[in-house]
Amino acid sequence: AQTVTQSQPEMSVQEAETVTLSCTYDTSESDYYLFWYKQPPSRQMILVIRQEAYKQQNATENRFSVNFQKAAKSFSLKISDSQLGDAAMYFCAYRSAGAQKLVFGQGTRLTINP
């Protein structure tokens, strides 16, 4: 079974600075998708960024980018120019190409210091 591990329960960063959240996963499959979801306090989870395993190029979405290392099974999220609205729980998630369910990590709580 696939597992996703987020080793940083909490992170904090000064507003306008850059922060990187770590995620590793374990799978024997070669075709899969990886996601970062954001869950603000008392609000619903939203997708931040996705990466297809067959793509070598790292995904970027505005201030958010990933560092996808397939051989190392690592998928980190970099947030540039951190804003107060980035404060949330961030979850890394895995989905096999042949399946529907998402497998989530334990989450990292990100605090933005003004």
Place this chain on the structure above:
Amino acid sequence: DTGVSQNPRHKITKRGQNVTFRCDPISEHNRLYWYRQTLGQGPEFLTYFQNEAQLEKSRLLSDRFSAERPKGSFSTLEIQRTEQGDSAMYLCASSSPGGTTTYEQYFGPGTRLTVT
């Protein structure tokens, strides 16, 4: 697009009672998912529907849990004889095949269940 909605948002019940939650997916989405999230943890998959067919169930979905999607639109999740260990946030998500969305799952706000 009104997003995924869930009702109720909060439910407090006594141990042993039955509870039912409702999820309304995004209108054109044919896939619907239920997840459970306990405090400080990531969501865990419970079950998944494509249209009205329940295609996958997790081992987490004990016999006390049942989910339906009778007309392929809204879904209900019922928990019978609730236990304190059922206290959690129950999340619903929906997705649509095709395009470039890679079956991106859109989540609702969740129903927080407290069993006393």
